[in-house]
Amino acid sequence: MGERPCVAVAFSGGRDSTALLHVVLRQAAASGLRVAALHVHHGLQPRADAWLAQLRRRCAGWARQGAPLEFDARRLPGQPGPGESVEAWARRGRYAALAEMANAAGCSLVLLAHHRRDQAETFLLQALRGGGAAGLSGMPATAMRDGLTWARPWLHLPREAIESYVRRHRLRFIDDASNDDPRYARNRLRLQVWPALTGAFTDAEACLVAAATRAQQEAACLVELAQADLADIEAGDGLLIDSWCRLSVARRANALRAWLRRRCGAGPAEPFLQRLLKELPAGAAPARWPGEGGELRRYRGVLRWWPEPASDRSEPHATPLRITSPGRYAVPSWQGVLHVLPVAQGGVALSCLAGAQLRPRAGGERFQRGARGVARSLKKQYQAAGLAAWERNAPLLYGEGGELVFVPGLGIDGRALAPEGVPQVMLRWEPTEGAPGATPGKP
Template sequence: MKTGAAAPEVVAVAYSGGRDSTALLYATLQVAKSEGWQVVALHVHHGLHPRADEWLAHCHRQCEAWQRRGWPVSLAWEHLGLRPAPGQSVEAVARRARYEALRRMALAHGASVVLLGHHRTDQAETFMLQALRGAGVAGLAGMPAAVCRDGVLWVRPWLGRPRRDIEAYVRRLRLRYVDDDSNADERYARNRLRARVWPALLAAFPQAEAALADAAAWAQEASACLDELAALDLSELHGEQGLDFRACLRLAPARARNALRVWIRQVSGLRPSTHLLERVWTEGAVQPMARWLWAEGELRLYRGMLRWVPVPAAQAQTSGPSPAREACLSLRGAGSVALPGWGGVLHVEAVQQGGVPWSRLRRIELRARGGGEQFQAGPGRPPRALKKQFQSAGVPAWAREGPLVYDTLGQLLFVPGLGMDARAWADAGRRQWRLRWEPGR
């Protein structure tokens, strides 16, 4: 761990109890004893395998045995009890939940560094699997040797070493470890690769492992360069309203698609699939307004601007019965009120102008659009139909979805996407408040 930074006081090791993680934990403890580190072994009980309790018990026994020798190790564990939904990838669900649990435990124990036991053979296998799935450069890059994410530095110190070196290390030291029999289950792609493809590949090409790992390293460099190019492009394309898709289309196709790919990854936190990118690219080029459901949210295109809306908004429109919509509301002052039935949050804010007296907000009525409503955008401007006002203001369809707010006398006070109706504004100098609608929360 020669990173040039000050040595950490606490180092975490992801410890499944298997061969690779056992070897890594043992090796880390040898360094920790001389360097004065504390080591916390992080074990994740996924709740998916019938022998998971046995594995946890083994990890407890091993750490306790090393503690009795005076070694600076402790065990932290978390039970997840995962229940993947039908159609979900068990591997993907478990992997994502595992890293989230590792991060929580590491930070809870004061560790900002987590060591992972992946080796060169894992990297070569990952490259092959990603290539077979049709992955782009980012997917082919495989696993980084070190990456800082969400306040944790994830380090794979053995990424340059083949599996046979770790196997020899474990045999020489006679380390005890658990054997996960699910590694022989060929329903999983990596297991099929190891059982059916890898032996034949190495027999025909003995240097295949090293060559594929080197290819992953080259892909990492290429991916880093593409990310830097995307950052330059997105500084001009991305703003508060989303991604300027029209401007994106004016770039060279490969460069534009790269910017789009990175932007989706940034706003959603997930790597977009090739299928999604192709749909957005081709359909967005010919449609002024479109939506694409994907993963945990929805991409929305309106008037050339592309936005990402996370899961709550998408769920409110696409799944299950909607909650009952509130019809009346008593407000108690500035603040925020969640309205699940309307799929958003109503904010109340004190303002200097453009608001209404509090007497008109103490009790309000919430209504859906019924047709025929008119809205006045400012003093001295004529009231116009909502549809025309929305079009004039460039308000996309999904930003219009929310309650119209009326006072107890039936006068329109507020329209989502447009603001406070000028006919209800308070006189200058009076205390006043305005409403603001936030969809999809």
């Protein structure tokens, strides 16, 4: 591929991306740059194969004329799932494919041909979907994602300027008939709403883009406010509900959105958020709220997110462990790891663990906290330690003689503590996500 820096252009073959690629090629030779034209075949149009072949030939022709141009293409695998938006599926797959190709070409910059009208349309679509400041922000001029810089250099240009450039240079481009399909929301907006809107308000495009720019600034302020609030109301992986309730309602919503996005990987649906805003401050009893990919759980004033358990996990059962030295002991049947760490005191004698066994709770177990504690029912010890019901399903470790040695979340049973001078170890159970007794971020 050469040692020269490379810039990538997302090249659908339509008017806008054809014009952008042409502009970049004119500048690249003088700047000593390589250009990678990246095409994504969505597999949705009957003519998509012919378009791919056509674009490949065109780029090969420009390269023969001396353009520092490379061409690459990917076809998206699979198809949208039941009920999934075709537009959302295609967009997600398109960006993933572009990132893969850009990295393969050695590019750090990917250029996209969105223009001012695209931004105005995005603002309107987000408003019609009830979007907040983040949605109304539309498309950023630049963004860092997947280790790449994504840039939209024409976001300030009107569509007419690009059309004029295409005519002046007599560029041929693909005219995708699906752009006239009213099944897609953006097409309905473009074909049915936009002419009437600009007929009534001639400066609508510029005003909507100005509103999107203002929304970007406001969204950035909300992110900073959420970060400041979360610094005061988070404890590890949990949200302190009493501290959260001391915020104003608007700041509660803003902080909760940010916290859920951080914990779940996506922002909450608005109805779910409104339900939480109403129900979280209303009680202190343990409670659960199922969500996409897991559930929220409230226990003793702390809210935590629990990912969905693995669906293929078999029922855990008694599992023998031969522990003869410190180290890391993986237990696939329990989806976790037992860490055995050497200590000078406060541990269990290593000799007691040669015939150890992990077992599920059977009921009636008694546990002693500390050397001078009193053996009490395991249930009461869990309650005293503040462990929620769903944190009490980790395996119990029994010694070679059948005595209870270790309970995750509580520690080593006081009756099993080794005397001074005896080789001894400390134990720590680390469950994987979705395993019995797993708390996100809390081994």
